[in-house]
Amino acid sequence: MSNIQEFDLIIIGSGSGNSIINEEWDGKKVAIIDGGTFGGTCLNFGCIPTKQYVYPATVATEATHIGRLGVEAEVTHVDWKSMRDRIFKRIDAISHGGLDYRKSLDNVTVFEEYAKFTGTHELETASGKKLRGKQIVIAAGSHNQLPQVPGIDHPAVHTSDTVMRIDELPQRVVVVGGGFIAAEFAHVFNGLGSTVVQANRSETLLRSYDQEIVERFKREAAKQWDLRLNYALASIESNDDGSARVVFEHDGKKVSIDTDLVLIATGRTPNSESLNAASFFDLRDSGGIEVDRFHRVLSGGKPVDGVFALGDISSNYLLKHVANAETRTVQHNLVHPDSLRETDERFVPAAVFTYPQIATVGLTEDEARTKATEEGFEIAVKVQNFGDVAYGWAMEDQVGLCKVIARKDTGELLGAHLVGEESSMLIQPLIQAMSFGLTAHEMARGQFWIHPALTEVVENALLGLELEK
Numbered sequence: 255m256s257n258i259q260e261f262d263l264i265i266i267g268s269g270s271g272n273s274i275i276n277e278e279w280d281g282k283k284v285a286i287i288d289g290g291t292f293g294g295t296c297l298n299f300g301c302i303p304t305k306q307y308v309y310p311a312t313v314a315t316e317a318t319h320i321g322r323l324g325v326e327a328e329v330t331h332v333d334w335k336s337m338r339d340r341i342f343k344r345i346d347a348i349s350h351g352g353l354d355y356r357k358s359l360d361n362v363t364v365f366e367e368y369a370k371f372t373g374t375h376e377l378e379t380a381s382g383k384k385l386r387g388k389q390i391v392i393a394a395g396s397h398n399q400l401p402q403v404p405g406i407d408h409p410a411v412h413t414s415d416t417v418m419r420i421d422e423l424p425q426r427v428v429v430v431g432g433g434f435i436a437a438e439f440a441h442v443f444n445g446l447g448s449t450v451v452q453a454n455r456s457e458t459l460l461r462s463y464d465q466e467i468v469e470r471f472k473r474e475a476a477k478q479w480d481l482r483l484n485y486a487l488a489s490i491e492s493n494d495d496g497s498a499r500v501v502f503e504h505d506g507k508k509v510s511i512d513t514d515l516v517l518i519a520t521g522r523t524p525n526s527e528s529l530n531a532a533s534f535f536d537l538r539d540s541g542g543i544e545v546d547r548f549h550r551v552l553s554g555g556k557p558v559d560g561v562f563a564l565g566d567i568s569s570n571y572l573l574k575h576v577a578n579a580e581t582r583t584v585q586h587n588l589v590h591p592d593s594l595r596e597t598d599e600r601f602v603p604a605a606v607f608t609y610p611q612i613a614t615v616g617l618t619e620d621e622a623r624t625k626a627t628e629e630g631f632e633i634a635v636k637v638q639n640f641g642d643v644a645y646g647w648a649m650e651d652q653v654g655l656c657k658v659i660a661r662k663d664t665g666e667l668l669g670a671h672l673v674g675e676e677s678s679m680l681i682q683p684l685i686q687a688m689s690f691g692l693t694a695h696e697m698a699r700g701q702f703w704i705h706p707a708l709t710e711v712v713e714n715a716l717l718g719l720e721l722e723k
């Protein structure tokens with residue numbers, strides 16, 4: 255007798271993967287496997303708790319920066335422990351509730367352990383259970399990647415997985431990296447009162463972002479915390495008092511910084527290795543699992559029957575809104591093999607919840623210029639300062655800018671990039687226009703813009719584009 259447990263569907267990963275299970279699966283046998291915390295990265299270690307720290311950090315930062323408005327304020331106390339407990343009371347309850355609910359369903363079996371592939375449709379869990387699925391969804395996410403330098407296992411070293419659960423707000427924090435996670439945590443710790451050094455290996459922060467936006471962010475970040483560029487992490491040593499000494503190479507010399515906490519934010523890697531995915535499926539250069547446009551996993555360049563992947567493990571974007579959209583596509587494709595869908599990833603936006611906020615969609619100015627040269631059209635670019643619209647006057651804003659890029663001949667929007675107050679929200683009408691094919695002037699003149707809301711910065715940017723029609 256075979257000791258393999260058979261399922262109609264096996265899902266690996268309880269982040270986005272958990273949302274696959276809908277009423278279509280009511281009469282069928284489903285397994286969901288997760289060796290980590292139920293609910294995945296976004297809920298437990300990512301988007302959601304980070305923003306719960308970002309919000310108070312932003313309020314505190316703004317409170318101490320309104321002297322220009324004639325109001326002097328100071329933050330006298332930050333209760334990190336109660337903030338942490340409030341945040342994780344909510345999150346842990348959602349995670350536990352989600353797990354209990356799945357366990358309560360007759361058709362679903364939850365395996366709370368890691369698993370690896372032993373065949374294209376077969377898995378073995380860490381405790382040796384063997385599972386076979388007619389269909390499989392790989393939604394196993396990504397993990398923080400640590401530079402292998404001496405002392406990386408020092409107790410003061412954290413990643414985004416652990417840093418939000420520490421007991422005390424550290425006095426001194428060194429953030430290593432120049433991406434999303436580094437930018438958000440530098441703001442969190444700075445806003446809540448730690449002394450922050452952010453050290454990045456290269457000159458470039460937030461690579462792949464529009465240069466003008468990055469330069470504005472760098473200028474503003476350097477006013478708030480100690481920003482060190484071209485600092486390559488060399489080692490982490492112990493001081494006698496238990497604190498860490500972080501050693502960087504800079505300009506051919508060694509530079510040491512003493513700190514209470516080191517946050518490593520040097521990128522994330524798809525979890526393909528622990529799945530033994532390379533033995534059965536094609537991998538991309540990034541280490542992610544290769545899929546076709548219907549999210550079918552490839553092996554030797556061909557789709558493997560009934561095996562799909564979504565989210566960080568296979569996506570071009572490590573973003574939850576992308577993982578969610580891919581989940582909806584895979585949910586459909588699992589049960590409609592004759593009418594497979596694609597995920598529309600033409601205009602994927604992103605926001606960095608640092609201070610000031612940053613938001614982006616579409617091509618950067620450099621990318622748009624390259625495309626224009628290659629395809630023989632001209633572009634129009636307009637940069638509108640927040641400080642030049644009425645609400646920006648109210649704010650006495652000297653930071654925010656909204657850049658829009660369009661084709662001169664058709665008015666088609668190619669990209670939009672913002673830095674400044676609530677950029678993550680201000681960008682949404684531009685994402686909408688691009689997604690639904692509204693031209694710049696149609697969008698500007700085809701609707702009312704509430705006066706004198708900050709959204710007038712978007713309206714004015716669009717109107718300022720010098721277009722042929």
Ligand SMILES: Cc1cc2nc3c(=O)[nH]c(=O)nc-3n(C[C@H](O)[C@H](O)[C@H](O)COP(=O)(O)OP(=O)(O)OC[C@H]3O[C@@H](n4cnc5c(N)ncnc54)[C@H](O)[C@@H]3O)c2cc1C
Pocket residue numbers: 266267268269270271287288289290291292293294295296297299300301302304367368369370393394395396414435525528529564565566567571572573574575576577
């Ligand atoms: C600090 C931080 C902040 C972020 N903030 C944002 C944000 O503001 N906005 C945004 O859009 N995105 C944000 N992201 C990215 C976002 O969290 C991810 O893109 C998203 O959570 C990916 O979802 P997923 O379903 O692909 O994977 P996950 O949610 O990571 O789920 C994968 C699950 O698979 C499990 N697993 C892995 N390997 C195995 C195995 N072999 N066997 C069994 N189980 C396994 C893991 O334990 C995990 O629970 C952030 C990420 C981080 C780290």
Ligand SMILES: NC(=O)c1ccc[n+]([C@@H]2O[C@H](COP(=O)([O-])OP(=O)(O)OC[C@H]3O[C@@H](n4cnc5c(N)ncnc54)[C@H](O)[C@@H]3O)[C@@H](O)[C@H]2O)c1
Pocket residue numbers: 401430431432433434435436438454455456458459460461485486487519520521522571572573604605606607
């Ligand atoms: N608001 C959001 O949407 C949000 C927030 C956080 C994370 N995320 C997602 O999570 C992903 C991972 O974030 P991240 O910030 O870790 O990665 P990232 O790829 O954005 O940035 C990694 C940074 O680390 C630097 N780096 C790499 N190796 C290094 C080394 N050895 N020494 C020093 N620096 C080194 C890189 O130059 C880069 O600046 C992002 O791609 C993003 O999609 C999204």
